Amino acid sequence: MPKTEEQYKKMREDMRSKILEKSSLYFAKNGFGDTKIGDLAKYIGIGQGTMYMYFKSKEELFDEIRKCAENSEEIQGLMVLSKMPLPAEKKIEKISSEVVKRLAVDDRYAVKITILTQLMLEQEKGLYSNNLYKAMEKIIKQGQKEGTVVEGDPLYLADLYWGTVYLYALKKLFVADYKQVKEETLLRLLEV
Amino acid sequence: MPKTEEQYKKMREDMRSKILEKSSLYFAKNGFGDTKIGDLAKYIGIGQGTMYMYFKSKEELFDEIRKCAENSEEIQGLMVLSKMPLPAEKKIEKISSEVVKRLAVDDRYAVKITILTQLMLEQEKGLYSNNLYKAMEKIIKQGQKEGTVVEGDPLYLADLYWGTVYLYALKKLFVADYKQVKEETLLRLLEV
Amino acid sequence: MPKTEEQYKKMREDMRSKILEKSSLYFAKNGFGDTKIGDLAKYIGIGQGTMYMYFKSKEELFDEIRKCAENSEEIQGLMVLSKMPLPAEKKIEKISSEVVKRLAVDDRYAVKITILTQLMLEQEKGLYSNNLYKAMEKIIKQGQKEGTVVEGDPLYLADLYWGTVYLYALKKLFVADYKQVKEETLLRLLEV
Amino acid sequence: MPKTEEQYKKMREDMRSKILEKSSLYFAKNGFGDTKIGDLAKYIGIGQGTMYMYFKSKEELFDEIRKCAENSEEIQGLMVLSKMPLPAEKKIEKISSEVVKRLAVDDRYAVKITILTQLMLEQEKGLYSNNLYKAMEKIIKQGQKEGTVVEGDPLYLADLYWGTVYLYALKKLFVADYKQVKEETLLRLLEV
DNA sequence: CATGAATGAGCTTTCATTCAT
DNA sequence: GATGAATGAAAGCTCATTCAT
Numbered sequence: 001m002p003k004t005e006e007q008y009k010k011m012r013e014d015m016r017s018k019i020l021e022k023s024s025l026y027f028a029k030n031g032f033g034d035t036k037i038g039d040l041a042k043y044i045g046i047g048q049g050t051m052y053m054y055f056k057s058k059e060e061l062f063d064e065i066r067k068c069a070e071n072s073e074e075i076q077g078l079m080v081l082s083k084m085p086l087p088a089e090k091k092i093e094k095i096s097s098e099v100v101k102r103l104a105v106d107d108r109y110a111v112k113i114t115i116l117t118q119l120m121l122e123q124e125k126g127l128y129s130n131n132l133y134k135a136m137e138k139i140i141k142q143g144q145k146e147g148t149v150v151e152g153d154p155l156y157l158a159d160l161y162w163g164t165v166y167l168y169a170l171k172k173l174f175v176a177d178y179k180q181v182k183e184e185t186l187l188r189l190l191e192v
Numbered sequence: 193m194p195k196t197e198e199q200y201k202k203m204r205e206d207m208r209s210k211i212l213e214k215s216s217l218y219f220a221k222n223g224f225g226d227t228k229i230g231d232l233a234k235y236i237g238i239g240q241g242t243m244y245m246y247f248k249s250k251e252e253l254f255d256e257i258r259k260c261a262e263n264s265e266e267i268q269g270l271m272v273l274s275k276m277p278l279p280a281e282k283k284i285e286k287i288s289s290e291v292v293k294r295l296a297v298d299d300r301y302a303v304k305i306t307i308l309t310q311l312m313l314e315q316e317k318g319l320y321s322n323n324l325y326k327a328m329e330k331i332i333k334q335g336q337k338e339g340t341v342v343e344g345d346p347l348y349l350a351d352l353y354w355g356t357v358y359l360y361a362l363k364k365l366f367v368a369d370y371k372q373v374k375e376e377t378l379l380r381l382l383e384v
Numbered sequence: 385m386p387k388t389e390e391q392y393k394k395m396r397e398d399m400r401s402k403i404l405e406k407s408s409l410y411f412a413k414n415g416f417g418d419t420k421i422g423d424l425a426k427y428i429g430i431g432q433g434t435m436y437m438y439f440k441s442k443e444e445l446f447d448e449i450r451k452c453a454e455n456s457e458e459i460q461g462l463m464v465l466s467k468m469p470l471p472a473e474k475k476i477e478k479i480s481s482e483v484v485k486r487l488a489v490d491d492r493y494a495v496k497i498t499i500l501t502q503l504m505l506e507q508e509k510g511l512y513s514n515n516l517y518k519a520m521e522k523i524i525k526q527g528q529k530e531g532t533v534v535e536g537d538p539l540y541l542a543d544l545y546w547g548t549v550y551l552y553a554l555k556k557l558f559v560a561d562y563k564q565v566k567e568e569t570l571l572r573l574l575e576v
Numbered sequence: 577m578p579k580t581e582e583q584y585k586k587m588r589e590d591m592r593s594k595i596l597e598k599s600s601l602y603f604a605k606n607g608f609g610d611t612k613i614g615d616l617a618k619y620i621g622i623g624q625g626t627m628y629m630y631f632k633s634k635e636e637l638f639d640e641i642r643k644c645a646e647n648s649e650e651i652q653g654l655m656v657l658s659k660m661p662l663p664a665e666k667k668i669e670k671i672s673s674e675v676v677k678r679l680a681v682d683d684r685y686a687v688k689i690t691i692l693t694q695l696m697l698e699q700e701k702g703l704y705s706n707n708l709y710k711a712m713e714k715i716i717k718q719g720q721k722e723g724t725v726v727e728g729d730p731l732y733l734a735d736l737y738w739g740t741v742y743l744y745a746l747k748k749l750f751v752a753d754y755k756q757v758k759e760e761t762l763l764r765l766l767e768v
Numbered sequence: 769c770a771t772g773a774a775t776g777a778g779c780t781t782t783c784a785t786t787c788a789t
Numbered sequence: 790g791a792t793g794a795a796t797g798a799a800a801g802c803t804c805a806t807t808c809a810t
Binding site for chain 6: 583624627632
């Protein structure tokens with residue numbers, strides 16, 4: 001007797017998530033060209049063919065990973081934070097604290113930051129049109145008015161801030177005994 | 193009229209340099225695995241076969257690029273600077289000024305920083321054993337004694353400093369209208 | 385109330401027949417190499433795994449189909465007809481009438497002819513050693529003696545006759561609004 | 577020093593023709609699904625990779641073969657013949673003589689007929705809209721008026737005629753010691 | 769020396785077969 | 790018994806490398 005429709009659906013969804021998550025870490029560490037599907041499948045712990053039951057091609061898998069990074073809750077959460085009615089100083093503290101905490105414990109968070117940033121770097125239309133950048137730019141402008149953020153081009157500062165976050169995401173992924181970024185360092189980038 | 197021995201040697205040397213330089217930019221932008229020799233040759237403007245008259249293999253070409261990045265005068269210069277009899281503050285200013293100036297005008301400099309850093313990230317033995325890191329660590333320690341550099345783990349600060357430099361090297365390579373790093377930003381990372 | 389042994393046996397036999405029949409049509413249309421078990425199962429309306437409960441492998445399924453085509457009553461019937469004590473003219477008329485009638489109404493007949501002929505074409509030992517050919521050769525020889533069949537190599541004529549039958553079997557399978565062969569056409573091939 | 581542009585072009589064209597011709601024979605004998613690119617390349621006497629320098633995929637190679645069969649001069653020649661100012665009887669004789677002669681000596685001719693017919697069989701819009709069929713239909717109508725061709729549906733007769741040609745093309749390809757079709761047999765199909 | 773066509777090892781992808789449910 | 794997800798062997802395809810010119 002066959003499994004129920006729902007059971008199947010659940011199993012498929014679980015497997016898809018598993019592949020997506022493990023692959024994103026693997027791709028982030030090894031790059032697209034250096035990742036062999038055979039190795040990736042072995043790393044995930046499934047057969048090569050199974051990959052192709054869930055994704056039409058290596059290319060499509062990679063695209064899906066990108067999409068997931070873009071739509072991830074964690075990133076969306078930061079956007080929300082930036083819109084709350086708080087002094088800029090507090091917003092920056094909250095965001096920085098959140099980022100530092102996440103980066104400390106969660107490889108997947110680092111992967112998302114990494115992929116997202118690399119996507120932005122490769123985009124033709126330029127880094128600075130990105131939402132995360134724009135949100136941070138707003139906060140910085142607010143902070144400059146409130147006198148809690150250093151003077152200077154707000155976009156330049158936003159760029160510096162997220163760039164530094166990217167830097168430590170990379171380190172989390174690549175360096176075994178890396179020195180975790182401290183909240184105080186992120187704050188120093190922006191605050192007077 | 194046969195060309196002289198020397199002319200031949202010169203031509204070979206020139207071509208080799210051309211390949212090395214253009215390849216390093218291409219590798220830095222695309223990564224090793226994603227770079228196809230055919231595309232690379234087209235980008236350089238030579239035949240595929242020609243690559244193999246100057247380098248035994250893709251691997252060897254990449255090794256050569258790595259060596260060039262490691263032994264480059266520009267990088268060596270920074271090392272020398274760090275050993276001169278100056279207050280830490282001055283050293284940091286000189287280094288930062290040098291880095292900012294170079295990054296502004298020279299793609300090749302950005303390429304070297306990029307490749308060097310990516311190599312460090314991939315090394316098993318850890319980022320922090322690197323010479324550039326050690327030199328900066330020393331300066332920071334000196335600065336902390338002299339009271340001109342913020343307190344904190346010197347290696348952490350060195351890491352932050354070079355990481356930020358890497359960040360802006362990346363941007364120079366990938367982002368068309370990127371916002372150049374300012375000397376003052378680099379100084380802010382370290383100075384009180 | 386458990387089903388009886390016999391009911392089970394019947395069900396298995398029915399399913400086996402269904403698979404055999406539908407598969408033979410599918411194979412005849414698509415060829416062996418171009419037929420994917422997945423597609424075939426979907427066409428039959430069963431699960432992929434189910435195929436393997438009735439046949440050990442794709443190869444075995446095909447062998448079984450071949451055997452069925454070779455041993456089919458319809459084909460055997462023609463052989464019997466050829467041995468009856470009748471004038472050649474009558475035999476040819478009876479065979480042709482039988483073939484034309486069957487081809488008109490029965491896809492399975494067309495399938496058998498098609499598979500049988502394609503197997504013959506692929507056989508190394510030559511088309512002309514086939515029983516159907518030999519039987520027809522005999523009738524033609526008889527007819528030539530009786531003055532009712534055109535002169536010429538009897539094997540050549542037998543070949544022409546069965547080839548034409550094959551031709552119209554193919555058309556029945558492939559062409560939607562095909563023009564059915566007429567008995568008179570088959571007779572014209574042989575008779576004076 | 578590189579070869580001249582022209583030499584290259586010629587060589588590429590020659591290789592392409594060679595692949596096309598040998599492949600068409602191989603495909604015709606083995607079918608699409610049963611043909612492995614590796615085997616095909618070995619049969620042609622080139623490396624596997626070379627196939628892909630001239631055709632993007634197995635599919636594209638197959639499509640190209642079909643196109644060649646459709647546009648072949650030999651087939652076009654028959655079309656021309658059908659339009660010349662001659663009695664139908666003569667046209668049929670000329671066409672039949674041409675076909676029989678070609679089939680006797682040229683595997684490539686048999687391949688073209690085979691591929692062309694299989695294409696027609698697979699076409700949705702029906703066999704009978706084909707140009708070759710229409711041309712023959714015209715000749716038959718003419719012949720029926722002239723009293724040299726048997727009565728009956730002209731399209732049915734055209735179908736019978738080309739079907740028989742296909743039959744013997746198949747035999748040329750598959751049967752080692754096949755009995756060649758005789759001109760007289762083709763004429764018997766149509767003439768009174 | 770410089771070239772790009774040719775090659776085949778190794779990668780990506782498919783599909784006959786197995787297996788847990 | 791029946792199913793379809795999972796598998797890996799084998800097929801399709803790519804690309805670093807070689808080689809004839």
